[in-house]
Amino acid sequence: MFRLKLGADMILVLLGLILITGVSQAQLVLDFEDGNLDAWEVIDDVDLGDAGPSTWEIRNSQLGLDGKALYQGSNIWGDATDSCLMGTFIIYKGEQFTDFVIDVDVVANDNDGMGLVWAYSDTSQHYRAIMINDGWPDVPVDGVKGPCMKISKRISNSNPWYELLGAMDRTYVPYQEGQKLHWTLEVTGGSFTFTREDGLSISAEDHSYDTGYVGIQLYAQQAEFDNFTILDTYPVDPAGKLASMWGRVKVAR
Numbered sequence: 679m680f681r682l683k684l685g686a687d688m689i690l691v692l693l694g695l696i697l698i699t700g701v702s703q704a705q706l707v708l709d710f711e712d713g714n715l716d717a718w719e720v721i722d723d724v725d726l727g728d729a730g731p732s733t734w735e736i737r738n739s740q741l742g743l744d745g746k747a748l749y750q751g752s753n754i755w756g757d758a759t760d761s762c763l764m765g766t767f768i769i770y771k772g773e774q775f776t777d778f779v780i781d782v783d784v785v786a787n788d789n790d791g792m793g794l795v796w797a798y799s800d801t802s803q804h805y806r807a808i809m810i811n812d813g814w815p816d817v818p819v820d821g822v823k824g825p826c827m828k829i830s831k832r833i834s835n836s837n838p839w840y841e842l843l844g845a846m847d848r849t850y851v852p853y854q855e856g857q858k859l860h861w862t863l864e865v866t867g868g869s870f871t872f873t874r875e876d877g878l879s880i881s882a883e884d885h886s887y888d889t890g891y892v893g894i895q896l897y898a899q900q901a902e903f904d905n906f907t908i909l910d911t912y913p914v915d916p917a918g919k920l921a922s923m924w925g926r927v928k929v930a931r
């Protein structure tokens with residue numbers, strides 16, 4: 679008959695295991711210091727209006743970030759009718775994520791569209807949070823004209839491209855151009871919260887897409903990015919992991 683006697687030391691070990699498995703989270707910091715963009719894929723959107731292709735590169739920061747930074751210097755923008763803030767993506771292909779927190783340093787060299795994308799499968803399937811200080815698009819297909827910040831779901835590679843999930847326009851505060859900015863995006867179980875360094879924040883919820891790649895989207899914007907940090911917060915079978923670790927502890931005794 680199996681008998682388990684829980685001594686105080688065993689209880690401490692078990693509590694320690696629960697703590698370790700419960701909070702064990704992998705963090706990835708992409709600081710671009712190795713000059714290597716092999717893990718990233720550049721995708722310029724379809725039917726673009728003007729000024730492509732994109733020119734993503736790693737350069738020594740010229741805008742006050744740390745050492746080397748990711749930079750996009752073209753003014754690539756727009757679908758043919760310029761209706762929904764499209765341009766270019768750079769997607770980190772090293773790993774896919776479900777629940778996570780992204781932190782990134784940003785400096786904008788223009789007043790146009792920039793933001794993050796996630797649950798990215800391809801140009802027709804992902805989410806984005808994007809902001810713009812300028813007054814575009816002139817005739818927005820989703821009804822929200824800049825200056826604004828919004829969260830959208832990409833649903834097609836033709837009109838209407840994106841479905842609006844959340845928007846801020848009258849209360850939007852323009853970001854500072856030429857200054858070091860910081861963004862945080864938290865994604866948990868289909869809830870999204872994008873927060874800027876000045877506290878301006880937008881949230882939305884959707885459950886169409888879950889796992890996918892993460893990256894950056896620009897519309898007519900030149901900007902540097904650095905310290906692109908991804909904290910994976912998705913619990914990978916914590917019960918199974920705990921059971922197997924507990925089994926090893928018992929065997930060891």
Ligand SMILES: [Ca+2]
Nearest residue numbers: 709744745746
């Ligand atoms: Ca750097």
Ligand SMILES: [Ca+2]
Nearest residue numbers: 789790812898
């Ligand atoms: Ca502009």
Ligand SMILES: [Ca+2]
Nearest residue numbers: 788790898899
């Ligand atoms: Ca521009």
